[in-house]
Amino acid sequence: MPQQMFLLSVVSMWLLAGYFLAEATYYSHPLYNRHLYNYRHRIYNHQASMDNQLPPDEPTEVEVPPPRTFHGIMFDAGSTGTRIHIYKFIQKDPAGLPVLDSEMYNAVKPGLSAYGENIEEGAETIRQLLKVAKKTIPKEEWWQTPVLLKATAGLRMMQKEKAQALLDEVKHVFDESPFYVPGNSVSLMNGTNEGVLAWVTVNFLTGHLYANTRKTVGILDLGGGSTQITFLPRSKKTVENAPHEYIARLNMFNTTYELYTHSYLGNGLFASRLATLGALGADGLDYKVFTSSCLPKKYREDLTFGGITYKVSGMADGYAGYKLCYHEVLRVVKGIIHQPYEVKGNSVFYAFSYYYDRAVDSGLIDGSRGGVVEVRDFKKRAKEVCNKMTKYRPISPFLCMDMTYITVLLKEGFGFKDNTVLQLTKKVNNVETSWALGATFDYFNNLNIH
DSSP: OHHHHHHHHHHHHHHHHHHTTOSSSGGGSHHHHHHHHHHHHHHHHHHHHHHTSOOOSSOOOOOOOOOEEEEEEEEEEOSSOEEEEEEEEEESSTTSOOEEEEEEEEEESSOGGGGTTOHHHHHHHHHHHHHHHHHHSOGGGGGGOBEEEEEOHHHHTSOHHHHHHHHHHHHHHHHHSSSBOOTTOEEEOOHHHHHHHHHHHHHHHTTOOSTTOOOOOEEEEEOSSEEEEEEOOSSHHHHHHSOGGGEEEEEETTEEEEEEEEEEETOSHHHHHHHHHTOTTOSOTTTOEEEETTSOTTOEEEEEETTEEEEEEEOTTSOOSHHHHHHHHHHHHTTTSOOOGGGGSOOOEEEEEHHHHHHHHTTSSBTTTBEEEEHHHHHHHHHHHHTTHHHHTTTOTTHHHHHHHHHHIIIIIIOOOTTOEEEEOSEETTEEOSSHHHHHHHHHSOOOBO
């Protein structure tokens, strides 16, 4: 409990910094301003009248407004699903610190990118999730609750016209809702912000990011369409040896954090499946069958990603297993992923999204608690899964390919050592480990990410 209270206070400190400074939040709403004016006016008149009186025999109590709650709604429009994060904050005192109280989370599949040919149906998924928000947030607070959506790799991989049409339709749904719709409420988020904001979320929730300290943890996020790595370098060589666009600066607590961060579009888990199969960007999808030694020999199914369906199969007359699969997957990673200088050290990284999901599916960690593993543990379990595909097929016929891809990505891609520690987690203090909370913070107080 003391640790949880500490973490909530850490979040509170930062929220306060931008609580009254955001330019495009509901605090600029005329109704809010009127309530704030009336409250200040009552206090001012009370103090003015007291100045003209002799001190009373007994101290007079000033009426303190009761604690108020406020919410923020953040939609994560990912490549494989759309998620809604509803954050609840408590403001006990107008001059005090707001506290992050809780998060309500829900999701639908597939993601918006699957509705490129039917934007109305895609927009309907947003309406359904907004119903969750209406049930979660008291009706009297709807008018002052900001609602935002940020789309990630799924829409970044789409044609710009189709992606924009989907975003425009979502904006129309927002405008019809009873919630507060700020400027730029619906947008396509770039990969740098995705990585940086996930780093902000994890380091706030773990208590590593607060004033006068530089101790943080790195993050590894594996989505369906892209993958991100972000950490605070401890070695100047990491910054000096990195491409210029891999270094981002984040202004927070009057301190500038110089982060190593990059998002690899097309290297998310589902996109990597297609790349391994040789199907990503291929033509002739009506008749071509894409095969891989990473799949069970008798496997024959359709694979849909981003609204496109592919025919995939195992190699019935060939060989299957870890070694062959490893070489297939290596072609997807080799020469594409930059290896930061210091990841061969002993830094701790939090890994989530599909890193976590596949570790659970393969029995590497417990799904209810998460766990700490080393990079070598992914390799060991990948070998077991690939050499016993029949056993693991009911869980997922792609489990061998996915576990091998994660192994190759970590070792051959980023260059992590076998003994690098990975903290696999889905939630910290009951809050999802994603960029969504960081993005909500960014809304309340612009972080100036460059």
